[in-house]
Amino acid sequence: MNSRRLTLGVVDDDEDVRRAIERLLRAFGHSVHPFASAEDFQAQRVPVDCLIVDVRLSGLSGFELEERLRLDGSPVPMVLITADADIVAQQNLNSIHLPLLSKPFDDERLITAIDRAVSGFPRSS
Amino acid sequence: MSTKPPNIIDTPADYQHALEALRASEERNRAILKALPDMMFLMSADDVFLDYHAKDAGQLIVPPEVFLGRNITDIMPPPLAEQLRDAFKRARLSGGPEILEYSLGVDDQARFYEARVVGCDGEKVLSIVRDITDRKRAELDADIHRRELAHLSRVWLLGELSSALAHELNQPLTAILSNAQAARAFLNHDPVDLAEVRAGLDDIIMNDKRASAVNDRVRDLLKKGSNEWQPTNVNEVVAEVLELTHSDMLARRVAVTTQLATAAPIVHADRVQLMQVLLNLVLNACDAMADIASVDRRLTITTALDDGFARIAVIDRGVGLPPTQLAAVFEPFVTSKKHGLGLGLAISRSIVIAHRGSLSAENNADGGASFTCVLPATAPASPSPSP
Numbered sequence: 001m002n003s004r005r006l007t008l009g010v011v012d013d014d015e016d017v018r019r020a021i022e023r024l025l026r027a028f029g030h031s032v033h034p035f036a037s038a039e040d041f042q043a044q045r046v047p048v049d050c051l052i053v054d055v056r057l058s059g060l061s062g063f064e065l066e067e068r069l070r071l072d073g074s075p076v077p078m079v080l081i082t083a084d085a086d087i088v089a090q091q092n093l094n095s096i097h098l099p100l101l102s103k104p105f106d107d108e109r110l111i112t113a114i115d116r117a118v119s120g121f122p123r124s125s
Numbered sequence: 126m127s128t129k130p131p132n133i134i135d136t137p138a139d140y141q142h143a144l145e146a147l148r149a150s151e152e153r154n155r156a157i158l159k160a161l162p163d164m165m166f167l168m169s170a171d172d173v174f175l176d177y178h179a180k181d182a183g184q185l186i187v188p189p190e191v192f193l194g195r196n197i198t199d200i201m202p203p204p205l206a207e208q209l210r211d212a213f214k215r216a217r218l219s220g221g222p223e224i225l226e227y228s229l230g231v232d233d234q235a236r237f238y239e240a241r242v243v244g245c246d247g248e249k250v251l252s253i254v255r256d257i258t259d260r261k262r263a264e265l266d267a268d269i270h271r272r273e274l275a276h277l278s279r280v281w282l283l284g285e286l287s288s289a290l291a292h293e294l295n296q297p298l299t300a301i302l303s304n305a306q307a308a309r310a311f312l313n314h315d316p317v318d319l320a321e322v323r324a325g326l327d328d329i330i331m332n333d334k335r336a337s338a339v340n341d342r343v344r345d346l347l348k349k350g351s352n353e354w355q356p357t358n359v360n361e362v363v364a365e366v367l368e369l370t371h372s373d374m375l376a377r378r379v380a381v382t383t384q385l386a387t388a389a390p391i392v393h394a395d396r397v398q399l400m401q402v403l404l405n406l407v408l409n410a411c412d413a414m415a416d417i418a419s420v421d422r423r424l425t426i427t428t429a430l431d432d433g434f435a436r437i438a439v440i441d442r443g444v445g446l447p448p449t450q451l452a453a454v455f456e457p458f459v460t461s462k463k464h465g466l467g468l469g470l471a472i473s474r475s476i477v478i479a480h481r482g483s484l485s486a487e488n489n490a491d492g493g494a495s496f497t498c499v500l501p502a503t504a505p506a507s508p509s510p511s512p
Contacts, residue, residue: 019328
């Protein structure tokens with residue numbers, strides 16, 4: 001498990017879930033910024049090492065946020081999360097290679113997914 | 126025997142005239158009796174069979190020689206004999222008609238009867254008995270059919286809602302698990318951050334309650350309408366369906382507009398079944414708009430009270446119905462969906478018909494389709510001033 005202290009963003013429109021994941025990541029020693037929507041994250045332009053993003057959001061979806069950031073030339077390592085089993089099934093069909101966790105998830109799986117997303121990400125610097 | 130004084134007959138001509146009138150009246154009575162499908166039993170003051178009429182002897186459960194001159198308690202099974210005697214007693218007091226429905230086992234089959242009892246000729250009573258077995262069986266069949274439909278529709282509703290429910294439950298479950306695991310991780314810190322542990326526990330408690338509330342809502346929803354027909358506010362049903370589908374609408378990028386009648390139409394309905402019809406129409410409308418640009422995915426729901434009828438329309442801006450399917454769209458197993466069974470609209474139509482209403486479909490002039498459900502309205506929710 002990576003022991004490096006990371007700066008992470010949590011994007012989820014459900015306040016309870018957002019606060020819980022924030023607390024969990026803080027317990028693992030990371031610094032966490034919460035966002036209620038993809039638009040909120042884009043507006044604040046906080047630099048993060050990795051984003052944990054819910055797929056279903058009231059505005060832009062998690063998938064759309066990933067695409068925008070990539071097309072804008074500022075991609076961010078990302079772990080998608082969803083409470084919707086259909087989305088997980090679709091993702092498997094479409095074989096999109098973004099890590100996707102179905103809610104609820106174990107802390108170990110989340111931390112591992114974040115570590116993988118961060119370490120496997122091509123860095124410009 | 127008659128207690129009335131005899132008519133005064135003054136002249137032979139009067140006598141002849143009265144006799145003819147009497148004969149004519151008797152013939153008329155005989156003709157009426159012959160035409161009546163009902164059986165008649167004349168009962169004495171102490172409930173003995175004095176006389177009877179039956180169009181044909183097959184109508185009688187026991188032959189006349191068995192029951193004539195006998196007391197009703199010797200002929201009928203005890204509880205029924207008592208019920209009939211009570212009706213006779215009431216008819217003697219009120220004059221009648223006292224109406225009693227009962228069933229009797231005849232040749233291993235239940236037959237249903239309706240007795241209308243009138244007082245006649247002093248303390249006697251006349252019991253006019255009609256065989257209503259056919260009508261009763263049709264009513265029972267319709268009732269069984271309605272119950273089956275109600276059951277089927279509940280099962281189907283749960284299926285439709287299951288993914289929405291899973292989503293609603295997974296959110297608090299996620300909050301509970303992550304808070305619990307955060308609290309456990311915080312306990313390993315040195316020193317332990319008790320404030321974080323406590324806040325995590327508070328959030329666990331809150332989210333556990335949130336999950337229970339989802340459970341309660343589903344239970345209420347299914348219990349509330351369990352075959353209960355009651356005055357139902359159409360606007361409220363629309364609002365409840367939109368609440369249930371809210372997260373689904375967000376995910377599908379469908380913008381919902383409502384135009385609800387200011388005086389909410391009230392219909393006599395099984396609330397859950399009505400919700401189901403509407404839920405089905407809303408989900409269909411969303412499916413029809415899945416392949417168009419998300420800015421154009423507009424769903425409109427209107428309610429109106431129109432000449433004693435409640436009208437609910439679900440209007441989409443989707444691809445519309447192929448003209449060849451317009452007529453067949455309510456037939457079972459007709460579907461344009463890849464994974465559809467084609468039962469939703471068939472069940473919906475059955476439900477609406479059971480509510481004495483109609484469900485129709487048409488393509489809009491400016492694109493998309495409209496489904497309109499029309500139901501007999503009882504009264505508006507808030508009394509409007511009378512004209």
